[in-house]
Amino acid sequence: MRGIRREAKRQEQMIRRLTVLTMVCAGVALPDAPGAHRIENIFRPLSTPAREISDVSILAVIICAVIFTVVAGLLTYAIIRYRRRPGDNDAEPPQVYGSNQIEAAWTVIPLLIVFVLIMVSARVIASVQNAKPPANALHATVIGHQWWWEFRYPSLGITTADELHVPLSGGAQPEPTFLKLESADVAHSFWVPRLNGKTDVIPNRANEMWIDPHEAGDFIGNCAEYCGTQHANMLIHVIVQPKPEFDKWVAEQRLPAVDNPAVAADKQAFLSVSCVNCHTVRGTSAAGVFGPDLTHLMSRKNLASGVLTNTPENLRAWIKDPQAIKPGCLMPAMHLTDTELDSVVAYLRTLK
Numbered sequence: 116m117r118g119i120r121r122e123a124k125r126q127e128q129m130i131r132r133l134t135v136l137t138m139v140c141a142g143v144a145l146p147d148a149p150g151a152h153r154i155e156n157i158f159r160p161l162s163t164p165a166r167e168i169s170d171v172s173i174l175a176v177i178i179c180a181v182i183f184t185v186v187a188g189l190l191t192y193a194i195i196r197y198r199r200r201p202g203d204n205d206a207e208p209p210q211v212y213g214s215n216q217i218e219a220a221w222t223v224i225p226l227l228i229v230f231v232l233i234m235v236s237a238r239v240i241a242s243v244q245n246a247k248p249p250a251n252a253l254h255a256t257v258i259g260h261q262w263w264w265e266f267r268y269p270s271l272g273i274t275t276a277d278e279l280h281v282p283l284s285g286g287a288q289p290e291p292t293f294l295k296l297e298s299a300d301v302a303h304s305f306w307v308p309r310l311n312g313k314t315d316v317i318p319n320r321a322n323e324m325w326i327d328p329h330e331a332g333d334f335i336g337n338c339a340e341y342c343g344t345q346h347a348n349m350l351i352h353v354i355v356q357p358k359p360e361f362d363k364w365v366a367e368q369r370l371p372a373v374d375n376p377a378v379a380a381d382k383q384a385f386l387s388v389s390c391v392n393c394h395t396v397r398g399t400s401a402a403g404v405f406g407p408d409l410t411h412l413m414s415r416k417n418l419a420s421g422v423l424t425n426t427p428e429n430l431r432a433w434i435k436d437p438q439a440i441k442p443g444c445l446m447p448a449m450h451l452t453d454t455e456l457d458s459v460v461a462y463l464r465t466l467k
């Protein structure tokens with residue numbers, strides 16, 4: 116008896132956990148909590164492709180809910196109405212074979228439902244994938260790296276990391292952003308739930324997607340394809356700005372690095388250590404391309420793909436020992452002395 120009760124309790128607990136997990140996966144249990152790892156709500160789309168995908172999924176959920184209710188209702192009715200009662204004789208009830216009407220009904224109805232779902236999905240896939248970029252569209256290239264995102268705007272001559280800036284695209288003059296997705300190493304997946312669905316990022320292949328965000332703000336996404344130890348710390352920030360603000364950002368990013376004479380010695384210290392093999396600071400001899408471009412590092416709110424906010428203390432801690440912050444990441448601890456560290460940080464802090 117006690118064993119059975121314990122078993123029932125265990126099952127109840129499991130069901131509760133599964134329910135919570137399902138809700139979290141659906142993004143409904145958590146409101147937009149602050150912080151880098153907040154979960155975005157997939158039911159609050161902010162861009163045309165995301166809205167179309169969300170509409171189809173809501174239609175599919177409604178159809179499935181109706182089917183579930185009908186099937187579960189009939190089942191419950193049958194279980195209660197025809198349950199075993201004392202005094203029943205155990206004879207088999209009359210068997211029914213070959214009712215053409217019933218068989219036609221349960222073949223045709225599901226076929227119609229599936230047909231509707233196929234048609235609706237195909238229409239949305241086509242409208243999302245066949246969209247042609249208008250003349251004023253912004254084009255950017257997204258490159259997935261273990262474990263950070265690089266963003267290039269070839270027509271603007273900008274290279275940056277971690278934060279993808281795009282113009283607001285609401286109102287009468289939509290200005291969508293078309294993205295080309297490439298990988299520097301393994302398979303990743305680019306997913307910003309409120310702006311579009313997931314798109315795989317595959318080595319030696321260019322995939323495409325587009326977004327036209329209707330609201331300004333900072334929208335978070337994740338790598339959605341397991342790509343190694345720091346996969347979960349490969350966050351995407353899409354920063355949607357009204358056009359004038361976006362243009363200002365572009366103008367600043369196109370400039371070479373600030374050359375502040377007050378930190379000339381610190382700059383020399385930076386250029387003399389091996390950071391330059393992996394990082395670019397445009398306008399200096401640092402031209403490495405393995406790690407993020409640092410030319411305008413201080414224009415970013417985050418470091419290391421959203422793992423740290425960009426403060427002097429965090430920057431110092433990161434350069435001192437990236438492995439303590441993002442174990443397994445592809446930037447080694449450089450074992451700088453405290454003076455070297457101070458110099459490097461002082462110089463990087465001037466790269467607005």
Ligand code: HEC
Nearest residue numbers: 262263276389390393406407418419420434444445446449
């Ligand atoms: C072997 C190549 C390599 C070397 C050498 C290297 N880094 Fe890095 N660095 C990386 C990689 C890769 C990342 C991205 C790590 C991640 O987020 O997973 C990175 C990230 C960074 C970031 C964060 C940038 C951002 O936008 O998130 C800073 C700052 C940085 N490195 C500074 C330095 C400094 C200063 C040195 C020299 C003391 C240095 N790095 C040496 C490869 C390197």
Ligand SMILES: [Cu+2]
Nearest residue numbers: 303338342349
């Ligand atoms: Cu990834």
